[in-house]
Amino acid sequence: MNVLTFDSRQCERIRRHLDAYLSNELLVETTSEILRHLETCEACTRELETRTRVRDFVRRAATNLMPPEELRLSIQRRLRETQPGFWAGSRQLNWAVALAGIVVIVLGGIVTHEWVRVVRGRRIVAGVLAIGVADHVQCAIKGHNYPEVANPPEVLRKKLGPQYAGLLEVVHQNLPGFEVLEAHICSIPGSSRKYVHFITRGRGTILSVILTRNDGAQLPSGGAFRTVVAGHVNLYAAREQGMNVAGFESRGYLGFVVSDLDRNVTLQIADQLAPPLNAALQTAG
Amino acid sequence: MTDRRANAQSFETLAMPLFASLYNFAHWLTQNQEEAEDLVQEVYLEAWKSFHRFETGTNCRAWLFKILFHRLHHFRRRWAKAARVEAFEKPEDQESVAAEPPVAHEIHDEDVLGALEKVPADFREVVLLADVQEFSYKEIADTLKLPLGTVMSRLSRGRKLLRGELAEVASTYGIKPAKDQASTGESA
Numbered sequence: 001m002n003v004l005t006f007d008s009r010q011c012e013r014i015r016r017h018l019d020a021y022l023s024n025e026l027l028v029e030t031t032s033e034i035l036r037h038l039e040t041c042e043a044c045t046r047e048l049e050t051r052t053r054v055r056d057f058v059r060r061a062a063t064n065l066m067p068p069e070e071l072r073l074s075i076q077r078r079l080r081e082t083q084p085g086f087w088a089g090s091r092q093l094n095w096a097v098a099l100a101g102i103v104v105i106v107l108g109g110i111v112t113h114e115w116v117r118v119v120r121g122r123r124i125v126a127g128v129l130a131i132g133v134a135d136h137v138q139c140a141i142k143g144h145n146y147p148e149v150a151n152p153p154e155v156l157r158k159k160l161g162p163q164y165a166g167l168l169e170v171v172h173q174n175l176p177g178f179e180v181l182e183a184h185i186c187s188i189p190g191s192s193r194k195y196v197h198f199i200t201r202g203r204g205t206i207l208s209v210i211l212t213r214n215d216g217a218q219l220p221s222g223g224a225f226r227t228v229v230a231g232h233v234n235l236y237a238a239r240e241q242g243m244n245v246a247g248f249e250s251r252g253y254l255g256f257v258v259s260d261l262d263r264n265v266t267l268q269i270a271d272q273l274a275p276p277l278n279a280a281l282q283t284a285g
Numbered sequence: 286m287t288d289r290r291a292n293a294q295s296f297e298t299l300a301m302p303l304f305a306s307l308y309n310f311a312h313w314l315t316q317n318q319e320e321a322e323d324l325v326q327e328v329y330l331e332a333w334k335s336f337h338r339f340e341t342g343t344n345c346r347a348w349l350f351k352i353l354f355h356r357l358h359h360f361r362r363r364w365a366k367a368a369r370v371e372a373f374e375k376p377e378d379q380e381s382v383a384a385e386p387p388v389a390h391e392i393h394d395e396d397v398l399g400a401l402e403k404v405p406a407d408f409r410e411v412v413l414l415a416d417v418q419e420f421s422y423k424e425i426a427d428t429l430k431l432p433l434g435t436v437m438s439r440l441s442r443g444r445k446l447l448r449g450e451l452a453e454v455a456s457t458y459g460i461k462p463a464k465d466q467a468s469t470g471e472s473a
Binding site: 019020023025047050051053054055057058059060061062063064065066067068071072074075076078079082120123124127131187189190191192193213215216217 | 294296297298301302303304305306308309312313322325326329330333334344346385387388390392394395397398401412413415416417418419421422437440441444447448451
């Protein structure tokens with residue numbers, strides 16, 4: 001094993017903490033000490049960059065395996081099969097009685113059934129659309145991860161990477177009156193979900209256009225829960241954390257337009273964006 | 286809506302979006318598609334059976350991964366696979382800093398995956414839980430039923446082993462091996 005010699009004992013001390021620093025596990029005081037050291041030490045800064053790069057490589061490579069759709073469907077099917085027993089809440093309850101109960105409920109309360117379905121559907125819509133709102137609030141609003149002067153398009157394309165760089169032009173062209181300040185791939189602490197995030201400014205506010213792989217999250221099918229249809233794309237709307245969000249599903253992705261603008265304005269914007277994004281995602285893969 | 290229906294719905298909202306994450310991870314643990322599929326399926330059925338014990342507001346991801354490792358334990362016995370690697374489990378040499386080899390600025394995903402496969406499973410698991418799933422040390426310790434110190438040393442060792450493997454890849458990309466840079470790179 002090669003052992004490096006350091007001019008500074010401080011470097012050696014800092015490097016022992018770098019793993020915990022990278023995992024955000026240090027006390028504030030130690031973190032400050034590391035940051036102070038990094039300001040003046042090029043070698044340790046380079047070392048941290050390399051370690052961060054290795055982590056990012058793994059993060060990217062280890063999450064690109066898409067599970068078979070058939071598996072998800074099979075799990076959902078098996079879960080549904082077990083649900084009646086669970087709902088009955090009694091291990092002794094006989095299947096026939098449970099079935100009879102279900103028949104009675106279906107025959108006796110179509111209206112109730114429909115109401116439950118609508119409430120459930122709405123909750124699912126809100127749950128899925130909350131995925132986009134969470135990123136807008138965390139990254140754009142609380143994190144303020146955008147510059148006051150828009151980053152140049154070539155910088156944004158680089159940040160998006162080859163897979164998503166082409167979407168920048170689509171967002172730019174179909175979002176009149178808004179300036180794209182920032183575009184990047186981001187995630188929320190505690191979640192491995194990746195967001196393709198466009199942060200834009202217009203009409204006196206910040207608006208996010210967000211795409212993320214659906215990873216099993218699905219908007220309810222059928223026309224009952226969608227709000228409008230844009231081209232061939234169903235649009236769904238909800239209000240979460242004080243934000244209005246319009247969302248759609250497209251080619252394995254979920255798309256969101258999130259802002260504190262009026263619900264109808266947000267929907268109009270999504271209405272313009274969803275069809276071209278849907279078309280562009282076909283090539284993004 | 287009854288409580289149990291609400292349960293079914295919140296299970297779907299909380300647990301199903303983690304499907305891809307769990308599958309990816311199960312694939313890494315088992316190194317086999319069929320076994321990964323069986324494992325994930327069992328995790329969901331087990332999670333659904335015990336969902337009444339899940340505390341709303343706590344971390345559903347951590348809870349599911351705990352079940353995943355619990356099921357994995359049964360699976361490993363079933364497959365009679367002794368996949369644990371104990372030989373590497375030695376105390377970290379805290380007194381010296383190993384050579385920190387250079388890593389290319391861009392490495393193909395396949396090469397990263399190849400490098401990761403060469404890292405022994407015990408270390409790889411911790412690296413994946415910390416760096417991909419972004420669990421805290423404590424969550425990893427709870428999930429794997431390991432002392433916190435072991436989690437920290439496995440993570441540190443795992444990252445080092447991985448970096449060593451990636452440096453090998455880097456050398457095929459034309460990046461200089463560690464020895465050539467050791468004397469110039471660390472003169473802070």
